[in-house]
Amino acid sequence: MRLVVTGREGQVVSSLLEAGQLAGVDVIAIGRPRLDLANPDTVIEAIAAAKPDIVVSAAAYTAVDQAEDEPDLAFRVNAVGAGKVAQAAARLGVPVIHLSTDYVFDGSASGDYVETDATAPASVYGASKLAGEQAVAAANPRNLILRTAWVYSPFGKNFVKTMLRLAADRDEIAVVADQWGNPTSALDIADAILHAAATLHRNKDFAAFGTYHLAGTGETNWSGFARHILDTSRVSGGPSARVRDITTADYPTKARRPANSRLSSAKFASAFGWSAPDWRLSTQAVVRRVLS
Ligand SMILES: NC(=O)C1=CN([C@@H]2O[C@H](COP(=O)(O)OP(=O)(O)OC[C@H]3O[C@@H](n4cnc5c(N)ncnc54)[C@H](OP(=O)(O)O)[C@@H]3O)[C@@H](O)[C@H]2O)C=CC1
Numbered sequence: 001m002r003l004v005v006t007g008r009e010g011q012v013v014s015s016l017l018e019a020g021q022l023a024g025v026d027v028i029a030i031g032r033p034r035l036d037l038a039n040p041d042t043v044i045e046a047i048a049a050a051k052p053d054i055v056v057s058a059a060a061y062t063a064v065d066q067a068e069d070e071p072d073l074a075f076r077v078n079a080v081g082a083g084k085v086a087q088a089a090a091r092l093g094v095p096v097i098h099l100s101t102d103y104v105f106d107g108s109a110s111g112d113y114v115e116t117d118a119t120a121p122a123s124v125y126g127a128s129k130l131a132g133e134q135a136v137a138a139a140n141p142r143n144l145i146l147r148t149a150w151v152y153s154p155f156g157k158n159f160v161k162t163m164l165r166l167a168a169d170r171d172e173i174a175v176v177a178d179q180w181g182n183p184t185s186a187l188d189i190a191d192a193i194l195h196a197a198a199t200l201h202r203n204k205d206f207a208a209f210g211t212y213h214l215a216g217t218g219e220t221n222w223s224g225f226a227r228h229i230l231d232t233s234r235v236s237g238g239p240s241a242r243v244r245d246i247t248t249a250d251y252p253t254k255a256r257r258p259a260n261s262r263l264s265s266a267k268f269a270s271a272f273g274w275s276a277p278d279w280r281l282s283t284q285a286v287v288r289r290v291l292s
């Protein structure tokens with residue numbers, strides 16, 4: 001099985017390259033300048049040349065606050081570009097596995113979001129990703145749209161690395177405690193994608209295409225996540241700091257973020273027989289890797 005994944009150094013693409021090597025699966029990453037989602041005309045040819053059995057659409061414009069100032073670029077990359085990736089797969093007669101986000105929801109629900117819940121993005125990033133889901137589904141009926149959340153890993157930029165960096169020269173970090181969600185390790189996402197891809201590859205009659213939530217098991221808020229990161233770091237001999245709970249109003253940002261974007265991953269678990277470890281266990285593994 002040959003997976004062709006978009007992007008070069010992002011968290012999910014890096015995790016897939018590593019997981020593919022361990023599992024003996026060919027993973028080919030293609031990104032800028034060859035495949036530039038901001039220049040969607042580059043996409044079809046770059047993907048065809050890589051001869052995929054399955055395409056994984058992991059590249060995206062992910063700067064949530066910056067997107068408020070660059071909506072055109074965010075939509076070109078996350079909506080038009082993503083649609084082209086799915087179209088490239090369709091032309092080759094292969095499925096596409098596309099990554100989306102919890103930020104397609106506005107956060108007003110009281111429980112976990114399921115796949116059929118109404119979307120209502122509160123940010124440009126969220127709106128561009130929702131448009132991307134629609135473009136992917138329209139371009140290729142053989143799509144898995146995996147909505148994940150709060151992604152961290154040893155690679156790229158993420159909240160775990162930010163907390164460890166801040167703790168190195170501060171005694172206290174103020175973190176919002178009124179936004180709830182599911183921290184998700186990109187290492188786990190990669191494992192889940194390999195698992196789902198193997199299912200699609202093995203079963204040519206696979207019929208359960210569509211949207212799935214795929215996030216870490218268990219819930220917390222950003223402050224609880226920060227505390228667990230820094231507790232783990234302290235016992236591992238790394239930097240630590242006190243975490244002070246603040247509210248969203250105390251931490252003004254350009255983009256509005258959902259107060260509750262918890263996702264139920266039950267549909268993915270029942271379709272693919274895979275669920276993520278508890279978020280605390282996965283966080284510990286990544287913190288230790290970042291420190292080592
Ligand atoms: N990070 C998160 O917290 C979450 C992410 N997601 C989604 O999961 C997916 C993977 O995210 P993650 O791995 O964290 O992303 P990162 O922010 O770590 O990396 C972004 C990736 O997109 C690539 N990219 C950006 N712009 C372009 C472009 N114009 N053309 C080609 N490639 C481009 C980058 O390329 P390069 O390698 O060249 O830098 C990089 O590989 C995305 O679809 C994202 O929306 C969903 C929920 C949470």
Ligand SMILES: Cc1cn([C@H]2C[C@H](O)[C@@H](COP(=O)(O)OP(=O)(O)O[C@H]3O[C@@H](C)C(=O)[C@@H](O)[C@H]3O)O2)c(=O)[nH]c1=O
Nearest residue numbers: 062064101102149150151159162174175176222251257
């Ligand atoms: C650095 C920092 C952040 N925060 C807050 C801001 C925000 O509400 C929350 C998380 O900050 P971040 O900037 O890491 O989060 P953000 O960029 O919003 O993360 C999102 O990225 C996109 C790509 C997604 O798809 C989402 O699932 C989600 O992971 O923590 C603090 O309260 N204190 C701090 O010192």
Ligand SMILES: [Mg+2]
Nearest residue numbers: 167170240241
């Ligand atoms: Mg400190």
